[in-house]
Amino acid sequence: MNARIFLTFTRKQSYRRYGYNLQIRSFAELGKIPPELEDIQEDDNRSFTDMIQFNFHKARVVVEQKLIENLKHQKNTRPLNMIERRRKVRNIMSYLEHCDSILELNFPIRRDDDTYEIIKGYKAMHKCHKMPVAGGLRFDKSVTRDSMFALSSLMTFKCATVGIPFGGGGGGISIDTTKYSVDELERITRRYTMELAKKGHLGPELDIIGPDMYTNDREMAWIMDTYGKTFGYKDINARGCVIGKPPNQGGIQGRESAMGHGLFNCLDEFVNNEDFMKSLDLNAGWKDKTFILQGFGKVGIHVMKYLTRKGAKCIGVCGHAGGITSPFGINYNELKRYKGKKGTILGFPGAQPYKGKNLICEPCDILIPAATEKLINKDVAQEIKAKIIAEGANGPTTPAGDKVLLSKNILVLPDILANAGGITVSYFEWLKSLNHLSFGRLTNKYEKDRNSLLLQNVQLELERHFGKQNKVTIPIVPSTPFQKRIYGPREEDVVHYGLSWTMEKASRELMNTAKEFNLGADFRTAAYVCAIEKVFNTINEAGLNI
Numbered sequence: 001m002n003a004r005i006f007l008t009f010t011r012k013q014s015y016r017r018y019g020y021n022l023q024i025r026s027f028a029e030l031g032k033i034p035p036e037l038e039d040i041q042e043d044d045n046r047s048f049t050d051m052i053q054f055n056f057h058k059a060r061v062v063v064e065q066k067l068i069e070n071l072k073h074q075k076n077t078r079p080l081n082m083i084e085r086r087r088k089v090r091n092i093m094s095y096l097e098h099c100d101s102i103l104e105l106n107f108p109i110r111r112d113d114d115t116y117e118i119i120k121g122y123k124a125m126h127k128c129h130k131m132p133v134a135g136g137l138r139f140d141k142s143v144t145r146d147s148m149f150a151l152s153s154l155m156t157f158k159c160a161t162v163g164i165p166f167g168g169g170g171g172g173i174s175i176d177t178t179k180y181s182v183d184e185l186e187r188i189t190r191r192y193t194m195e196l197a198k199k200g201h202l203g204p205e206l207d208i209i210g211p212d213m214y215t216n217d218r219e220m221a222w223i224m225d226t227y228g229k230t231f232g233y234k235d236i237n238a239r240g241c242v243i244g245k246p247p248n249q250g251g252i253q254g255r256e257s258a259m260g261h262g263l264f265n266c267l268d269e270f271v272n273n274e275d276f277m278k279s280l281d282l283n284a285g286w287k288d289k290t291f292i293l294q295g296f297g298k299v300g301i302h303v304m305k306y307l308t309r310k311g312a313k314c315i316g317v318c319g320h321a322g323g324i325t326s327p328f329g330i331n332y333n334e335l336k337r338y339k340g341k342k343g344t345i346l347g348f349p350g351a352q353p354y355k356g357k358n359l360i361c362e363p364c365d366i367l368i369p370a371a372t373e374k375l376i377n378k379d380v381a382q383e384i385k386a387k388i389i390a391e392g393a394n395g396p397t398t399p400a401g402d403k404v405l406l407s408k409n410i411l412v413l414p415d416i417l418a419n420a421g422g423i424t425v426s427y428f429e430w431l432k433s434l435n436h437l438s439f440g441r442l443t444n445k446y447e448k449d450r451n452s453l454l455l456q457n458v459q460l461e462l463e464r465h466f467g468k469q470n471k472v473t474i475p476i477v478p479s480t481p482f483q484k485r486i487y488g489p490r491e492e493d494v495v496h497y498g499l500s501w502t503m504e505k506a507s508r509e510l511m512n513t514a515k516e517f518n519l520g521a522d523f524r525t526a527a528y529v530c531a532i533e534k535v536f537n538t539i540n541e542a543g544l545n546i
């Protein structure tokens with residue numbers, strides 16, 4: 001048996017022995033998608049990890065020749081011949097196929113009735129080429145080793161797409177949160193935190209966690225508190241182990257709405273682009289655009305806020321238990337208030353219950369899946385009538401669904417771009433935690449004095465020039481927008497501008513990449529190409545060996 005076959009064989013054996021439901025693939029061959037992924041564009045019954053692996057390989061095949069070429073001009077190293085360059089690209093690509101580590105935990109918790117239950121949790125680090133790794137924490141029955149692999153790899157590519165210097169991580173606990181009391185959820189979260197910390201999977205410099213499905217700032221506060229009082233006791237940066245914290249615990253203004261805000265910024269770049277809109281038979285701009293939203297949780301709620309603010313009309317919203325529609329547009333504030341009170345969107349008096357087969361297949365300009373993965377499969381994609389899809393959720397479209405959408409000329413803004421607002425603002429929050437200072441705190445008063453002096457100076461100079469002859473005073477009255485900014489950027493301004501700039505830049509980069517590689521409207525592949533190139537360069541410069 002030669003060495004490579006032996007390695008593959010023993011890895012497969014050991015994975016089987018531990019009952020893992022993951023296949024370790026043979027190394028990717030340059031120019032080819034691994035044979036076991038080839039039929040995924042026809043077959044919807046594939047794992048979440050397979051989906052992401054397919055997207056990665058599809059883009060790898062597009063970009064690897066460029067990477068091989070670029071190595072010719074690499075500085076600070078001896079020249080590499082063609083074989084060495086190909087080998088290097090292949091090695092780094094095979095490294096990217098795998099997850100650096102996936103931790104599986106089984107721990108007991110005491111239920112309120114004094115019985116004990118074993119809880120299963122996971123924590124994945126997909127790639128540690130940039131540290132810390134970051135990702136969401138999901139509490140859901142769908143959490144498995146496979147979904148952690150998939151979500152953490154999405155985080156690696158997402159961070160690279162928008163230029164956030166984190167590796168890809170992700171965590172989860174396999175529970176249905178509706179079956180546990182708040183006290184039980186707190187015990188589960190705190191115990192999970194201890195287990196992660198014990199095993200080196202938590203810490204502001206190592207592995208940081210933010211909210212994902214069915215978790216929010218409450219869980220982040222518990223994690224921060226548990227870590228800070230135990231393993232992080234002597235670490236002044238301990239609170240940086242979580243992102244998406246409550247504002248009172250060192251969170252940042254604008255984190256809660258960041259996913260909606262970021263998705264809007266990204267859509268805005270495309271919706272205002274005459275050429276893209278013309279190719280979809282739409283007018284540029286937001287006026288009269290209709291949209292349907294799937295999922296009215298932390299992501300969906302803020303997507304609705306930003307899009308309706310711009311004048312788009314929300315004509316349908318659905319959750320896991322059903323949907324509501326209104327051809328006249330659903331009022332954001334009223335729906336938010338209603339859900340806050342009733343805990344559901346169903347029964348909202350400002351819309352009608354949806355009676356059709358699948359709300360996301362109804363006619364609209366923009367569809368925003370903001371619920372969970374794999375809901376747009378081949379069959380659903382065939383029925384979709386929207387012209388643009390902006391993926392708020394992670395992995396909402398299967399590769400088979402994606403193929404159908406592309407063939408129907410539907411513009412898909414992929415998850416690793418469209419929902420990157422959350423991790424972008426989480427990065428700002430992490431910086432704030434490490435700085436122990438909120439943005440603007442030291443400079444706002446100075447900025448106000450400086451701006452007031454500037455106005456005075458202009459007034460004095462004008463009066464000196466014109467006033468001498470005419471003895472007039474020329475008061476300079478600041479306009480309302482200038483008056484609002486007289487203190488310089490406050491924290492919410494830094495977040496707002498930092499996020500908008502990040503999303504706009506990344507969106508334009510994707511448009512350029514799609515052009516450079518002749519990808520047409522396949523922006524998912526363009527996003528992976530961008531991400532792979534960046535991660536490759538980081539790993540190549542640093543080297544694979546210790």
Ligand SMILES: NC(=O)C1=CN([C@@H]2O[C@H](COP(=O)(O)OP(=O)(O)OC[C@H]3O[C@@H](n4cnc5c(N)ncnc54)[C@H](O)[C@@H]3O)[C@@H](O)[C@H]2O)C=CC1
Nearest residue numbers: 212213214295296297298299319320370371393394419422
């Ligand atoms: N929270 C975050 O910071 C980020 C979340 N995401 C992704 O966005 C998606 C939603 O996350 P959150 O809003 O945080 O979750 P959430 O827990 O706040 O809300 C989830 C929503 O999805 C709905 N839903 C669940 N299954 C559904 C189904 N089969 N059909 C229709 N609706 C369904 C639920 O009713 C709920 O309204 C997930 O894929 C998540 O990974 C992406 C980026 C950041």
Ligand SMILES: O=C(O)CCC(=O)C(=O)O
Nearest residue numbers: 135136210211422423426
């Ligand atoms: O940054 C965070 O808070 C988590 C982000 C996340 O879960 C995601 O982007 O999928």
